[in-house]
Amino acid sequence: MAHINLNVDKQNDSAVIVGGSLSGLMTAIALSAQGIHVRVLEKSKEGERSGATLKVDGYSMGQYKLEEKLKRLTSGGKSDVQLWSSIESRLRENAHNDPNIQLHYNTRVISVDQNEESAWAETIDGHLFRASILIGADGHRSLVRKKVAPDHPDAEFAGYVVWMASILESELPSNLVFPRGEQVKIFNDENGFLFGSVIDIENEPSRIGCTWYDNTQTELLYRLGAVIGKFVHHSIQGTDIPEKDIQILGDQAKTHWPEPWRTATLHAIYSGEFIGVPIKEYVPIKLTHGRLALVGDAAHVPSPITTSGFNDSLIDAVVLGECLPEGLQASKAILGLKKYESLRLKKMQDMVESGRLFSKNFGKY
Ligand SMILES: Cc1cc2nc3c(=O)[nH]c(=O)nc-3n(C[C@H](O)[C@H](O)[C@H](O)COP(=O)(O)OP(=O)(O)OC[C@H]3O[C@@H](n4cnc5c(N)ncnc54)[C@H](O)[C@@H]3O)c2cc1C
Numbered sequence: 001m002a003h004i005n006l007n008v009d010k011q012n013d014s015a016v017i018v019g020g021s022l023s024g025l026m027t028a029i030a031l032s033a034q035g036i037h038v039r040v041l042e043k044s045k046e047g048e049r050s051g052a053t054l055k056v057d058g059y060s061m062g063q064y065k066l067e068e069k070l071k072r073l074t075s076g077g078k079s080d081v082q083l084w085s086s087i088e089s090r091l092r093e094n095a096h097n098d099p100n101i102q103l104h105y106n107t108r109v110i111s112v113d114q115n116e117e118s119a120w121a122e123t124i125d126g127h128l129f130r131a132s133i134l135i136g137a138d139g140h141r142s143l144v145r146k147k148v149a150p151d152h153p154d155a156e157f158a159g160y161v162v163w164m165a166s167i168l169e170s171e172l173p174s175n176l177v178f179p180r181g182e183q184v185k186i187f188n189d190e191n192g193f194l195f196g197s198v199i200d201i202e203n204e205p206s207r208i209g210c211t212w213y214d215n216t217q218t219e220l221l222y223r224l225g226a227v228i229g230k231f232v233h234h235s236i237q238g239t240d241i242p243e244k245d246i247q248i249l250g251d252q253a254k255t256h257w258p259e260p261w262r263t264a265t266l267h268a269i270y271s272g273e274f275i276g277v278p279i280k281e282y283v284p285i286k287l288t289h290g291r292l293a294l295v296g297d298a299a300h301v302p303s304p305i306t307t308s309g310f311n312d313s314l315i316d317a318v319v320l321g322e323c324l325p326e327g328l329q330a331s332k333a334i335l336g337l338k339k340y341e342s343l344r345l346k347k348m349q350d351m352v353e354s355g356r357l358f359s360k361n362f363g364k365y
Pocket of ligand 1: 018019020021022023024041042043044049053054055056107108109110137138139140143162164277295296297298304307308309310311312313
């Protein structure tokens with residue numbers, strides 16, 4: 001331990017969150033609402049990450065006040081398909097304006113641990129962040145999960161990839177007419193499903209969202225190292241796909257998807273402006289261990305067909321905050337985390353299992 005810089009947070013009523021994406025930011029906001037001081041450690045640079053689109057549950061009633069606030073904030077007041085980047089920037093701005101929250105970007109955590117008094121994260125540059133509790137919001141390959149559930153640490157490949165693109169409508173031929181006013185169009189055939197949507201966000205140019213569930217490209221995923229054995233290692237950028245495979249994807253899109261979605265999909269494929277996300281799943285068996293707890297994709301990884309991953313991550317954050325109303329002194333921290341687990345675990349298991357029913361039929365290995 002001699003190399004570690006003990007520049008630690010000494011506050012007793014404080015939390016460290018590993019991962020500053022959507023779950024990490026929502027959890028920070030929820031804990032801050034209980035008066036808890038929070039440090040969020042995120043390995044990426046600020047504003048560097050991006051994603052495609054998410055279907056956000058913006059209108060349904062919330063059991064808690066904070067649930068409604070987070071739903072309004074993340075949906076921008078709409079129940080709709082949202083750009084990942086819009087959700088993230090709204091949450092980040094809210095967190096930046098909150099005096100209880102400190103965001104540390106470019107901060108990669110390499111280990112986490114705990115003792116009777118505190119929990120801590122060690123970063124790659126030798127800093128130690130110590131607090132009363134440590135929350136893993138570090139996504140589907142969570143490092144914190146390895147401590148919480150060492151016997152069941154990894155999400156597994158579900159046998160298909162989702163190709164995602166959000167194309168500027170202005171880059172497409174002007175004679176194409178996309179249906180507006182309806183939420184999402186769904187097409188399916190033996191090669192999978194295509195979800196098409198128009199993403200209209202105030203003060204931003206319209207985009208066309210195309211999300212293609214494809215179970216025919218497992219060999220490509222293995223060949224590019226995106227999937228190794230049972231485990232997903234990374235997503236694929238369209239520009240990293242070999243030319244011959246681009247031609248195969250293009251031919252499939254031409255054959256299977258109707259206009260105007262066909263042209264939009266082909267534009268994304270041939271320009272390389274799309275990503276492929278190999279789908280993985282994780283059914284949780286535990287959410288807490290002492291002063292450590294999991295939220296979001298670190299806790300549960302459902303198939304995106306459930307459209308629940310983000311929406312349930314929001315509920316994780318709210319319920320965790322509600323379980324810690326009296327702060328983190330003495331035994332309150334551990335009891336609060338246990339209560340969170342008792343309220344959330346079964347619901348998460350059911351949510352992931354519902355997606356697995358689909359994956360068992362659709363996935364190909
Ligand atoms: C294709 C696809 C479509 C989806 N569509 C929907 C949908 O329509 N509706 C819905 O509700 N959900 C959907 N989801 C799920 C949703 O995207 C996620 O559940 C949600 O974004 C929560 O993610 P997260 O913040 O928990 O994890 P992530 O976004 O993975 O964030 C984890 C963060 O932790 C950081 N991190 C990781 N390790 C470390 C470390 N060691 N040190 C520091 N930082 C670290 C990462 O850089 C990252 O920023 C979809 C998912 C996929 C894959």
